[in-house]
Every structure is written in structure tokens, then in C-alpha cells.
Amino acid sequence: MDEHESHHILSYGTLAAVLAALLVLTVVTIGVSYVDLGFFNVPLALLIASTKATLVLLFFMHLKYEGQVITWSFIGAVLFLAIMITFTFWDVAFRY
């Protein structure tokens, strides 16, 4: 029985810092969308979104402090998503 579980308590300060970072990244992604970088706009938007998502996952969703089961199963889910997207494109990209 682990009553004193390894349940790490995130300080309000840490959470607030994460929120601040997320809001800054939101402003950045909006700003960048006004600049025409041609082909690079979409990957850049996705990169910023992925960074924001990583922050939410690691801190708000506590993933940074979870055990092996959750950490690796999450990586597995992301890998599956990557396969679903990539393999679909190996088909679609050569069709049009």
C-alpha cells in the first residue's frame, strides 16, 4: 500500500510559468501566421503546436513525473499516430 505515493505536487509557480510559456507561444504562432514563409508555414505552426502540447503533457498532465508504464505507453501511442500519418502519406502523396 503506498499511501505516501510518489504523487509529486506541482507548485502554483511552476504551473503559472507553464501557462505563461503557453500564452507566449500562442502569440508567436499567431504572429508567425502573418509572415509568408511559403512551404514552411505549416511545419512551423505544427512545431509550435507540438511544443505547446508537450508543455501541457509534461506539466499539466504530470507526464514528467509519471512511472514507466505511463511514459512508455504514451510514447507507444505517439508512435502509432506517427505511423498512421506517415504511411497514409506514402500512399496519398503519390496519388495526386
Add this chain to the structure above:
Amino acid sequence: MSTRYDTTGIKVGMWIFLYSEIILFGGLFVLYAVYFYRFPEFFVEGGKELNRLFGAANTIVLLISSFTVASSITALQLGKKKLTIGLLAFSLGCGLIFLINKYFEWGAKFHHGIYPNSDKLVEGEPGINIFFGLYYVITGLHGLHVIIGMVLLAISLVMVVKDIITPQRIAMLDNSGLYWHLVDLIWIFVFPLFYLVL
């Protein structure tokens, strides 16, 4: 015979469910990707029809609500029951603001004849039709998840008030929080893909 309160098991179970949600929305994003590849100019055109102000406001509202939900868990763990309840109530308020924004957004679109199977869409460019089809399906499904998330948070709030959720039995609040963060995660991708298409 004792019933063991398996905190880790409960949490792992929730994460497995979240993976299924990620794949669900992931599949929809694959559709978006394929049709964006097929109709890039029309996706840009469709994106321009969407209101960035609403999109940005909704993004900020959800980010703040994720912060307050995460803070409510910290508050409960520190034994601050009133603060926990206040933060959860605020989070619910954020969800409500999001839904009200969505109501106005969709309303405006309907008013301009842009809705699934409308004449304007069916008789117009297929690229625009598919853009808005994806817009309604993805934001609609997401909106449904906002409602479900709010229900979970509301139940958690009542359970905190009634001392059913305590610092020692926090799994329900934890898991409701995880669901809410997932809702935020999905919107983090929806926002640039629909509102900021260049």
C-alpha cells in the same frame, strides 16, 4: 477481504482511454492532412473565412482553464478545499465561455449559408466544401468533448464539496483533469490548422 485503492491502476486506465481519444482525433487530422495536400489554396481560402479573434480567445480561455484545473489538484493536495472548489468553478466558467464563443461562431457561419450540406457549399468548390466539413466535424466533436469534460469537472467539484474526493482519494479529480487537458491539447492543434492557415 479489503478493497485496495489502486491509484496507479486507475491512472493507467485513464491514460489508455486518452490514447484512444488521441487516435480518434488523430484520424480526423489525417483526413485534414490528406485534403489539405489535395486542395491547399481552398483550405487557405476557407481559413480566411474563420474568425481569428474567436479562435485566439478560445485558445487562451482553454489554456487558462487547464492551468486552473491543474492548480485545483495542487490546492486539494495542499488541503485547501475552498480554493480547490473555486478553481474548479472558474474552470467550468472557462468551458462555458468556450461553448458560448462556439455558439456565436457557428451561428455566424450558418447565417452566411455555411453549414454541412448547404447549397453554398455543395454547389461551390469541393475544396471549400471539404474544409468546412472537416471544420464542423472536428470542432463539433471537440465541443462535445468540452461538454463531457465539464460534466466530469462538475461531478468532481460536488465530490470535493462532499469530501468524497480527499487528498488521499484524489483519482477522480486527477482523471477528470487529464480529460480536460486532453480537450485543451486537441484545440492546441485545431487552432493553427483551421484559423491560421496561410
